[in-house]
Amino acid sequence: MIFNDIGHINRYFAAYALQEGFSIKKGHTTSLKTYHVYCKCHGKPKNSRNLPSVVGVEINGKKRVREPRTRLCDCQWQVRFKQQFNEQYVLVKFIDEHTHPMEKEDAILYAENRQTNEQGMQLMRILKQTSATYQEIANVVNSTTGSKLLARDVYNRTRDVPRGPAKSKKLKPFVKKKNDV
Numbered sequence: 299m300i301f302n303d304i305g306h307i308n309r310y311f312a313a314y315a316l317q318e319g320f321s322i323k324k325g326h327t328t329s330l331k332t333y334h335v336y337c338k339c340h341g342k343p344k345n346s347r348n349l350p351s352v353v354g355v356e357i358n359g360k361k362r363v364r365e366p367r368t369r370l371c372d373c374q375w376q377v378r379f380k381q382q383f384n385e386q387y388v389l390v391k392f393i394d395e396h397t398h399p400m401e402k403e404d405a406i407l408y409a410e411n412r413q414t415n416e417q418g419m420q421l422m423r424i425l426k427q428t429s430a431t432y433q434e435i436a437n438v439v440n441s442t443t444g445s446k447l448l449a450r451d452v453y454n455r456t457r458d459v460p461r462g463p464a465k466s467k468k469l470k471p472f473v474k475k476k477n478d479v
């Protein structure tokens with residue numbers, strides 16, 4: 299497997315992961331000439347308070363109350379590329395094993411799999427300035443561009459755009475202010 303550049307590698311494996319039902323984290327270089335792509339679940343969850351791994355079990359007076367909110371489960375899926383003298387990247391390592399189930403139906407649960415294009419971004423920014431709700435904006439962008447955005451993606455990606463006038467609200471009944479006598 300040979301790729302001309304890192305961008306090409308990232309795009310290929312992002313699409314592959316979406317199809318298979320997982321998500322990648324990219325950009326790991328162990329040296330100038332190697333490039334690593336891992337499953338997003340690669341790595342061990344942080345446990346700075348040193349709690350037991352199982353909820354409800356008490357060890358040394360410490361007890362975990364909630365399930366940890368992390369996807370990190372030391373997943374081993376990874377690809378490693380080595381750059382050749384001609385600048386191309388050649389696949390040198392491929393571990394095709396996950397320590398977690400694939401989310402084929404719910405691959406959009408990973409934010410990385412909910413991308414949109416330039417047209418979608420523009421549309422989002424224009425609609426933000428109307429009275430449309432975030433869900434309505436997501437619906438329009440999705441049906442126009444084939445994206446799979448959620449309402450919160452619209453919110454997160456248009457924070458710098460001022461909101462349009464809100465839908466007409468009922469006027470509040472007159473409330474006497476503190477300063478009024």
Ligand SMILES: [Zn+2]
Pocket residue numbers: 320337338339340373374375395396397398
């Ligand atoms: Zn994985």
